[in-house]
Amino acid sequence: MPAGSNKKRERQYEHIKDSVLDRGESEKRAEEIAARTVNKERARHGESKTASRSSLDDISSSRRGGQRSHSGPQGPTKEQLYNEAKKRNIHGRSTMNKKELEHALGR
Structure with a gap:
């Protein structure tokens, strides 16, 4: 879990990680997907110091859903x-x- 995250983001990270593990992905891949998704959401909501252009301009991770x-x-x-x-x-x-x-x- 990224430094400076709050309880909501920690719950979100665990939920995403569990979902990815349920799909049959490896532990390492599940952690990577969860961290990327949570970091993108943090950037979109102004909770991180830096943000990529795609994090801010793209549709949200939850709405995109793997498209x-x-x-x-x-x-x-x-x-x-x-x-x-x-x-x-x-x-x-x-x-x-x-x-x-x-x-x-x-x-």
Whole structure:
């Protein structure tokens, strides 16, 4: 659980973690998903010091409900692909569209 979180966020974290474990994911993956979801909600509600643009501009995690999971029909968003390309230092990424980013990342 992230430092500085309150009881509500701790309950939310445990609930999400339990739900993911019930779906058959590993303990490590369940903790990661729960932490990411809770951190995004904290950012959206102004409870964290920093927040990514996707945390603030995207629809809420609870409403989205896995619509954009990496195994979903549309896969990751363009912004998620862009961020991965940035981490891999792929040149020309700022002018690429979603399909070009997928190709550059080898998807």
